[in-house]
Amino acid sequence: MLExxxxxxxxxxxxxxxxxxxxxxxxxxxxxxxxxxxxxxxSVSMEEGIVKRAAKSVSQGVGVRxxxxxxxxxxxxxxxxxxxxxxxxxxxRYIANSPKGDSPxxxxxxxxxxxxxxxxxxxxxxxxxxxxxxxxxxxxxEARRYDPRIKNVMASFNTEYKVVAVATTDGAxxxxxxxxxxxxxxxxxxxxxxxxxxSFGGGGRVAFEYYREDNRHLSYxxxxxxxxxxxxxxxxxxxxxxxxxxxxxxxxxxxxxAIGHGLExxxxxxxxxxxxxxxxxxxxxxxxTIVDDGTLPFRRGSLNMDDEGxxxxxxxxxxxGILRRYITDKLNARLMGIPLTGNGRRESYQSVVLPRxxxxxxxxxxxxxxxxxxxxxxxxYAVSFGGGQVDITNGKFVFSASEAYLIxxxxxxxxVKGATLIxxxxxxxxxxxMVGHDLKLDNGIGTCGKDGQSxxxxxxxxxxxxxxxxxxxxxx
Amino acid sequence: MLQEHRGTxxxxxxxxxxxxxxxxxxxxxxxxxxxxxxxVADGETLSVQVRVGTVDRxxxxxxxxxxxxxxxxxxxxxTSTSDFSRESLEQLVADTCTLARAxxxxxxxxxxxxxxxxxxxxxxxxxxxTVLDTETQIDWAKRGEAAAxxxxxxxxxxxxxxxxxxxxxxxxxxxxGFVGSYKSSTFSLSVSPIATESGTGTMQRDVWxxxxxxxxxxxxxxxIGQEAARRxxxxxxxxxxxxxxxxxxxxxxxxxxxxxxLCSAISGYGLxxxxxxxxxxxGQTIASDLMTLYDDGRMVGGLGSRPFDGEGxxxxxxxxxxxxxxxxxxxxxxxxxxxxxPSTGNASRSVGESPSxxxxxxxxxxxxxxxxxxxxxxxxxxxxxxxxxxxxxxVTGDYSRGASGFWIENGEIAYPVEEITIAGxxxxxxxxxxxVGNDLVFRGRIASPTLKISEMMVAGN
Numbered sequence: 001m002l003e004x005x006x007x008x009x010x011x012x013x014x015x016x017x018x019x020x021x022x023x024x025x026x027x028x029x030x031x032x033x034x035x036x037x038x039x040x041x042x043s044v045s046m047e048e049g050i051v052k053r054a055a056k057s058v059s060q061g062v063g064v065r066x067x068x069x070x071x072x073x074x075x076x077x078x079x080x081x082x083x084x085x086x087x088x089x090x091x092x093r094y095i096a097n098s099p100k101g102d103s104p105x106x107x108x109x110x111x112x113x114x115x116x117x118x119x120x121x122x123x124x125x126x127x128x129x130x131x132x133x134x135x136x137x138x139x140x141x142e143a144r145r146y147d148p149r150i151k152n153v154m155a156s157f158n159t160e161y162k163v164v165a166v167a168t169t170d171g172a173x174x175x176x177x178x179x180x181x182x183x184x185x186x187x188x189x190x191x192x193x194x195x196x197x198x199s200f201g202g203g204g205r206v207a208f209e210y211y212r213e214d215n216r217h218l219s220y221x222x223x224x225x226x227x228x229x230x231x232x233x234x235x236x237x238x239x240x241x242x243x244x245x246x247x248x249x250x251x252x253x254x255x256x257x258a259i260g261h262g263l264e265x266x267x268x269x270x271x272x273x274x275x276x277x278x279x280x281x282x283x284x285x286x287x288x289t290i291v292d293d294g295t296l297p298f299r300r301g302s303l304n305m306d307d308e309g310x311x312x313x314x315x316x317x318x319x320x321g322i323l324r325r326y327i328t329d330k331l332n333a334r335l336m337g338i339p340l341t342g343n344g345r346r347e348s349y350q351s352v353v354l355p356r357x358x359x360x361x362x363x364x365x366x367x368x369x370x371x372x373x374x375x376x377x378x379x380x381y382a383v384s385f386g387g388g389q390v391d392i393t394n395g396k397f398v399f400s401a402s403e404a405y406l407i408x409x410x411x412x413x414x415x416v417k418g419a420t421l422i423x424x425x426x427x428x429x430x431x432x433x434m435v436g437h438d439l440k441l442d443n444g445i446g447t448c449g450k451d452g453q454s455x456x457x458x459x460x461x462x463x464x465x466x467x468x469x470x471x472x473x474x475x476x
Numbered sequence: 477m478l479q480e481h482r483g484t485x486x487x488x489x490x491x492x493x494x495x496x497x498x499x500x501x502x503x504x505x506x507x508x509x510x511x512x513x514x515x516v517a518d519g520e521t522l523s524v525q526v527r528v529g530t531v532d533r534x535x536x537x538x539x540x541x542x543x544x545x546x547x548x549x550x551x552x553x554x555t556s557t558s559d560f561s562r563e564s565l566e567q568l569v570a571d572t573c574t575l576a577r578a579x580x581x582x583x584x585x586x587x588x589x590x591x592x593x594x595x596x597x598x599x600x601x602x603x604x605x606t607v608l609d610t611e612t613q614i615d616w617a618k619r620g621e622a623a624a625x626x627x628x629x630x631x632x633x634x635x636x637x638x639x640x641x642x643x644x645x646x647x648x649x650x651x652x653g654f655v656g657s658y659k660s661s662t663f664s665l666s667v668s669p670i671a672t673e674s675g676t677g678t679m680q681r682d683v684w685x686x687x688x689x690x691x692x693x694x695x696x697x698x699x700i701g702q703e704a705a706r707r708x709x710x711x712x713x714x715x716x717x718x719x720x721x722x723x724x725x726x727x728x729x730x731x732x733x734x735x736x737x738l739c740s741a742i743s744g745y746g747l748x749x750x751x752x753x754x755x756x757x758x759g760q761t762i763a764s765d766l767m768t769l770y771d772d773g774r775m776v777g778g779l780g781s782r783p784f785d786g787e788g789x790x791x792x793x794x795x796x797x798x799x800x801x802x803x804x805x806x807x808x809x810x811x812x813x814x815x816x817x818p819s820t821g822n823a824s825r826s827v828g829e830s831p832s833x834x835x836x837x838x839x840x841x842x843x844x845x846x847x848x849x850x851x852x853x854x855x856x857x858x859x860x861x862x863x864x865x866x867x868x869x870x871v872t873g874d875y876s877r878g879a880s881g882f883w884i885e886n887g888e889i890a891y892p893v894e895e896i897t898i899a900g901x902x903x904x905x906x907x908x909x910x911x912v913g914n915d916l917v918f919r920g921r922i923a924s925p926t927l928k929i930s931e932m933m934v935a936g937n
Contacts, residue, residue, distance in 0.1 A: 472897025
């Protein structure tokens, strides 16, 4: 929720913040900011049929940053006294070759956004622990009821309530309340010597009631159980190059790994990305239109403003196959002379801002998903995935299926064991020949890692057909 | 980063945290806790990143954190905070006790028995008083990156070089009267050059790094930069190979990742949840008889060493695998009790979380063959130097990851390869280890020499 700024809740007055910004604003410094954050995280988890663990953590601090040319000076502190702010400011401006001395910056103007993507009245963070415990107990019972071969259910429910305020030398003083929660379920199925695992989860910047709407939590439990039971009958995955159909939703992790990271401005400014110098060039077939959109209500990857106080936006990355735009933070937008997209994000006050994705998805196409499957003679249909990874520089990316099936003569047949898919980012989307009309966003489980920092993100995809990609199974 | 488990040295001075810990434990008792333990950690970090000869980023930080775990009978909860003020800590204790009352009784929960707690805290030589100034760190990073550029004209760009120094201390105390503390430090340099193929313009990045607890033990910045350049340049011209079943040789780094999967599979938590592919295998053959593995928490100067574990038990050297036979799991008190076994002293503890299990310094006894001899034994196969992705199923052992490295033909490295996967099942892969190299070097908590696996499926064209 966007709030009027109240730095006093961080134990700092606006005057003290102003003074710290003044200290940072020496001659060579192009831009500086103070990022105040307080965060309360809570979790409960269950296994073996009982809710055994509950945990809570509280943290508060300030990150102080100055940029000069390509250089960034950064310091952080979990103490928020005037003195600590000054020490941090002096450290951060070390990178500027300027003489000491305070040069006043314009008084920051409080800014309020015109939209609120996750109103806090509706996303009440305070949920009694007893209610969380009941939620998990019901999940355990539902998963075991699904099939007696479900032998263990591990479930966790995590919530985070984060308040941030950003004061900048370009004159902004803006704050946001960012709630976030996630429910995650893993089931182990056992049938004699055969043991398999299935997982499902979801969440977002949503209220606790979200998980109980239409018994959503129970449907998650059944999905996790279903995947584990299905895998009991899975056969070894094939190895080699073949057509692959990706189902909608979470398989959008393809976009995140194959092109999303490669379009982050920092790698392109440094010309270390396989996508450097490709703006305006074809990097996908003309049925592919891909956006990064931080403005979707209640989504895990959404933000009213990024961590530099810039309102998030919907950025056209690839339009009908042509690369249009990189995603940027202030430093890289300034150095590259390209538009600011509101993608400057950080894990916490302890980390520096980097250009990061929000919710990345492909727009719906025109094909019927059934026709897409019918068009494949022999290939793979992948429905759910674990994680993925990319080498930004050579463009090679992988993502690993956790639920997949063979396609034989246009029909979905046997479930197959998980396998890793590997491809080349700038090439793979040129091999997308069909895009379904069934765009689905994921359920809200994604966490993206970059440079040691984790941030919540979303992905989405309609059903698509990739004409050829290497599948890393064991059966040649 | 807080480095609460990274190393050890008895604190030479009575520090304020010991009193703080005692105070919080007393409050927890007053609040109704039957048992409790507390971790307090603090640290300082200076990180310098240089890119293409100029400073790119400078980060300096001090931080501190306190984690509390309470038991009320057989119920427990864990909390943490960075705010050490009296009101904040009073609130923390009250919150923790409230949370503990909200969860369900768990029969085996509780602190370790008092008699098991460490009574002596040996110095393991893990702390270096050296404080580097910013200019020195900038100089190291610059020299490392410059050496990479100078090593080969095909090194044309860089993701930068980073020099980090950090130091910190940890205090652990519990309601049985245990109090322990240690200091630790690390110094590291990493260099990430980018090589470009003339003609195609294709780029390859690689990285090389060194990390040591003592500054004086770091090799020269130049040697690290040169190795990084060699690794990036040798990847140029990489291609795919045909899908086939072949022998696979893992270099030190990638072999270490296989041992990390083994650690997860024999961790008590995975075992009692029946979420491991190595259930009920104690005393049985799980690997080739060439494999003998140790976990040694007392290795002097080790990156995984510490005088006591995350629950206050003395660390030790355990034989994990002896000639292929599984001799010991990795356990803390809780997972041990679930399995009816004593803790192996492998409790690892993040401030604010209940203990989990982790290796200390985990390594195989090296073999006699050099990496060159092992590669020389392969007629046609793969030498893996990098793995990406998460295609590892810990429940079944199914393994499928993206790989890059080199094709071996008639015992010689023929050409670089990329955009391929390797697949198999870890249960079989450990048994199929056909050669163990003589090149064991510790560059982290888990170390491995070169390993050769007799056959895996390589998927490419």
